[in-house]
Amino acid sequence: MTHPQTTRRAVLAGLPALAACAQIPVLPDGPADPIKRHALLVEQLDGAPLLAGNKVDVLDGGVAMFEAAFQAIAGGTDHVHLEFYILQDVRIPGTPGPSLFELLLMKLAQGVAVTIIHDGYGSLGSDFGPLREAGAKTLEFHPLNPTAARTGWRPNDRDHRKMLIVDGRVGIMGGINFDHVYENPCSTGAPVPDTEAACWHDTSIRIEGPTVGAMQRLFLDTWAKEHGEALPPRHWFPALAPAGPARIRMLGSVPGEKRPRYYVTLLTAIAAARTSLWLCTGYFVPTWQQRRALRAAARRGVTVRLLLPHISDSPQALDAQHATYDDMLEAGIEIREIGDGVLHGKVAVVDGVWSAIGSSNLDRRSVAWNNEVDAIVLGQDTARALEGILAREFGRGRPIALQQWRQRGIGTRLRELSSRVVEDLL
Numbered sequence: 001m002t003h004p005q006t007t008r009r010a011v012l013a014g015l016p017a018l019a020a021c022a023q024i025p026v027l028p029d030g031p032a033d034p035i036k037r038h039a040l041l042v043e044q045l046d047g048a049p050l051l052a053g054n055k056v057d058v059l060d061g062g063v064a065m066f067e068a069a070f071q072a073i074a075g076g077t078d079h080v081h082l083e084f085y086i087l088q089d090v091r092i093p094g095t096p097g098p099s100l101f102e103l104l105l106m107k108l109a110q111g112v113a114v115t116i117i118h119d120g121y122g123s124l125g126s127d128f129g130p131l132r133e134a135g136a137k138t139l140e141f142h143p144l145n146p147t148a149a150r151t152g153w154r155p156n157d158r159d160h161r162k163m164l165i166v167d168g169r170v171g172i173m174g175g176i177n178f179d180h181v182y183e184n185p186c187s188t189g190a191p192v193p194d195t196e197a198a199c200w201h202d203t204s205i206r207i208e209g210p211t212v213g214a215m216q217r218l219f220l221d222t223w224a225k226e227h228g229e230a231l232p233p234r235h236w237f238p239a240l241a242p243a244g245p246a247r248i249r250m251l252g253s254v255p256g257e258k259r260p261r262y263y264v265t266l267l268t269a270i271a272a273a274r275t276s277l278w279l280c281t282g283y284f285v286p287t288w289q290q291r292r293a294l295r296a297a298a299r300r301g302v303t304v305r306l307l308l309p310h311i312s313d314s315p316q317a318l319d320a321q322h323a324t325y326d327d328m329l330e331a332g333i334e335i336r337e338i339g340d341g342v343l344h345g346k347v348a349v350v351d352g353v354w355s356a357i358g359s360s361n362l363d364r365r366s367v368a369w370n371n372e373v374d375a376i377v378l379g380q381d382t383a384r385a386l387e388g389i390l391a392r393e394f395g396r397g398r399p400i401a402l403q404q405w406r407q408r409g410i411g412t413r414l415r416e417l418s419s420r421v422v423e424d425l426l
Contacts, residue, residue, distance in 0.1 A: 045249065045251075045261060045264075045265065048249050048250060048261060049214075049249065050247050050248070050249045050376075050378070051210040051211045051214060051248055051249070052210070052242070052247045053210055053242025053243060053245075054207055054208065054209030054210065054211045054242075054244050054245075054246040054248050055208040055209055055244030055246065056205050056206070056207055056246045056248070056377055056379070056381070056382045057205065057206040058203065058382065058385040058389070059172070059176070059203065059204040059205060059206060060389055061182075061201070061203070062176050062181075062183075062200060062202055063182065064204075065172065065182075065204045066090060066091075066092045066182065067092055068172055068204075068206050069100075069172050070097070070103060072166040072170045072206075073100075073104065073107060073164075073166060074103060074107075075166070075170075076107055076112050076166045076167050077112065077167060078112065078113065078167045078168075078234055078235050079113040079114070079115065079166075079167060079168070079236070080104065080107060080115070080164070080166050080167075081115050081116075081163075081164070081165040081219045082114075082115070082116045082117070082118075082163070082178075083117040083159065083163045083219050083373075084117075084118060084119070084122075084161070084163070084164075084177055084178055085122035085158065085159060085161065085162060085177055085359070086119070086122040086123055086177035086178065086179040087116065087118040087119075087123045087126055087177070087178050088100075088123070088126050088177075088178055088180050089101040089102075089126065089127075090178050090180055090182065090183060091183065093183045093185070100178055101131060104131055104136065105130065105131065105134050108131070108134045108135050108136060109134070113135075113137075113231075113234050114131065114135070114136040114137070115136070115137045115138075115219075115223070115228075115231060116128065116136060116137070116138045116139065117138075117139045117141055117219070117226070117228075118138065118140060118141065118159075119141045119142070119158050119160070120140045120143040120144055121142075121144055121155075121158055122158065122159075122160075123140075124144070137228065137231060139223060139226055139228040139229075141158070141159035141222075141226060141371075142154055142157055142159070150226060150227040151225070151226055151227060156369050157255065157256065157370070157371070158369060158370050158371070159222070159370070159371045160359050160360075160366065160370035160372050161173075161252075161371055162174060162175065162176055162177050162204070162373075163215060163219065163373055165212060165215050165216050165219060167235075167238070168213065168235065168236055168237055168238045168240075169208065169212055169238060170206065170207070170208060170212065171206070171207040171211065171212040171215040171216075172204055172205070172206050172207070173205065173207070173215065173357075173358060173373055174203055174205055174346070174358060174375075175202045175203055175204060175282070175344055175346045175357070175358070175359060176202045176203070176344075179200075181196060181198070181200045181342070182200055184197060184198060184199050184200065185199065186199035186201075186341060191310070191311055191339045191340055191341075192340075193311070195311065195313045195342050198311065198341045198342050199340065199341035200341060200344050201338060201341050201343050201345060202282075202344040202345045203345045203346075203347055203357060203389060204357070205375065205377075205382075207248070207375070208240075208244070209240055209241075209242060209244060209246075209248075210240045211248040211250055211375070212240060213237055213240055214248075214250040215250055215373075216236055216237060218250065218252040220236065222252075222371065245379055245381065246377050246378065246379040246381065247378040248375050248376065248377050248378070249265075249375070249376040250374075250375055250376075251358070251372075251373065251374045251375070251376065252371070252372075253366075253367075253370075253371065253372045253373075253374070254371055255367070255368050255370065255371075260367050262356070262358070262360045262372060262374045263360075263366075263367045265356075265374075265376060266290075266348060266356060266362075267290065267293055269348070269354055269356070270290075270293040270294060270297055270350070271293055271296070271297075272350070273297050273304075273350045273351055274302065274351055275302060275303065275351050276302065276303045276305075276349075276350070276351055276352060277294075277303070277304045277305070277348075277349075277350050277351075278305050278307070278348060278350075278387060279294075279304075279305070279307070279347075279348050279362065280306075280307040280308075280346070280347040280348070280390055281307075281308065281345070281346055281347075281361045281363070282309060282312075282342070282343055282344040282345065282346065282361055283309075283361040283362070283363040283365075283366075284306070284308050284309075284320075284321040284324065284361075284362050284363065285317055285320045285321060285361075285362070285363035285364055285365075286324060286362050286363070287364065290362065291324060291327065291328070294306075294328065294331070294333060295327060295328065295331035298331040298332040298333045299332065303334070304333045304334065305334045305335075305336070305390075305394060306333060306336070307336055307338065307390060307393055307394050307397060308321060308335060308336070308337050308338070308343065309321075309337060309338055309343035309344075310337035310338055310339035310343075310398060311338075311339055311342055311343075312342070313342065316419050317363070317419075319415045319416050319418070320416070322412070322416050323416035323417070323419055325400060325405055326402075326405065326406070329400065329401075329402040329405060330402065334399075335399070335400040336394050336397030336398060336399050336400065337397055337398045337400065338396075338397050338398075339397075339398055340396075346358055346359060346360055346361055346374075347386055347389075347390065349383050349386050349387050349390065352380060352383050352384070352387065353378060353379065353380055353383050354376070354378060354383065355376070355379075355382050355383045355386050356374055356375070356376050357374070357375055357386065358375055359372045359374065360374050
């Protein structure tokens with residue numbers, strides 16, 4: 001491949017030299033006073049209402065997401081919107097059907113509008129020419145080439161979202177990209193050190209109901225802000241009847257607007273946890289505020305479990321992750337690492353009823369640099385399904401014990417220390 005997964009984060013960590021005016025925004029601290037904390041949360045969530053009446057299906061793994069996405073696109077009659085960090089011409093493994101781009105060409109031939117936002121770095125190397133020639137509208141988010149930039153050259157600001165909307169009625173979002181790595185077979189056994197060939201563990205959700213309209217607004221808002229070409233009129237916002245019991249708040253975070261909605265929401269949820277807290281993330285480079293909130297939760301009796309990667313496409317992020325373990329383990333937090341593949345999911349479940357799933361990792365880049373989209377789902381059904389996946393993965397993960405961790409070598413400690421130089425960019 002011309003753009004291997006293993007280099008993405010390393011290159012992004014080096015982009016500040018090219019992004020002269022890029023600054024890490026000051027992140028809001030969660031007030032200890034619950035009234036002030038609630039007021040901050042309300043301020044950050046302005047424009048992101050809690051919508052009732054949604055049906056949520058949890059998609060366990062890349063193949064499940066591909067199958068749901070291909071089925072939704074195949075059934076589209078009016079329009080298909082895709083906004084993805086990595087958008088490649090994938091196939092459903094083991095099936096004779098069309099590839100993603102072949103399916104989109106078929107829909108274009110049927111008169112269905114296809115509109116695509118793809119990140120200029122994450123999707124580098126994908127050829128969208130045939131789709132454009134067939135009538136698709138495409139937008140490259142923040143090209144690496146400064147002469148191609150539509151809204152000023154900001155190479156460190158990336159569109160990290162993974163979002164599909166079909167006919168304004170079906171939405172799919174979460175941590176899974178349309179990336180060839182999800183075509184890799186998954187089987188337990190010895191780790192595969194090559195992250196391009198390894199199994200990728202990840203999760204997304206499929207949504208029907210009023211929240212799909214919120215996803216649609218996020219997509220069209222990004223298209224407009226990034227100066228996408230005028231779109232022909234379509235039935236973007238059909239009437240959406242209640243489809244299920246879940247209540248969802250769809251959070252679109254845009255760092256340039258200095259409204260880190262997911263960051264503040266997750267901090268608030270951690271502070272409110274009373275019995276259990278699951279966190280799964282592909283990149284664990286928490287801020288000091290997040291570290292403090294996690295330790296405080298464990299010390300007040302909350303069962304805090306972190307499911308983290310043992311193999312990563314970013315050695316620097318892995319070193320920064322390990323640099324946090326001492327104080328986490330000392331506070332009583334349980335940590336397990338997945339080593340038979342690449343853990344890429346972004347999931348949180350609090351007290352068996354509050355769930356978060358989306359594109360945001362528990363890292364600085366998700367707060368300060370990336371456009372992200374995350375769903376906050378209130379409902380026991382979704383929480384139970386996600387907890388089942390997390391418990392399965394946690395059960396087979398490698399436990400990290402405090403005494404054993406304290407015996408790690410000086411070389412490991414030096415790498416952890418050096419990661420702090422660039423941790424705000426990871």
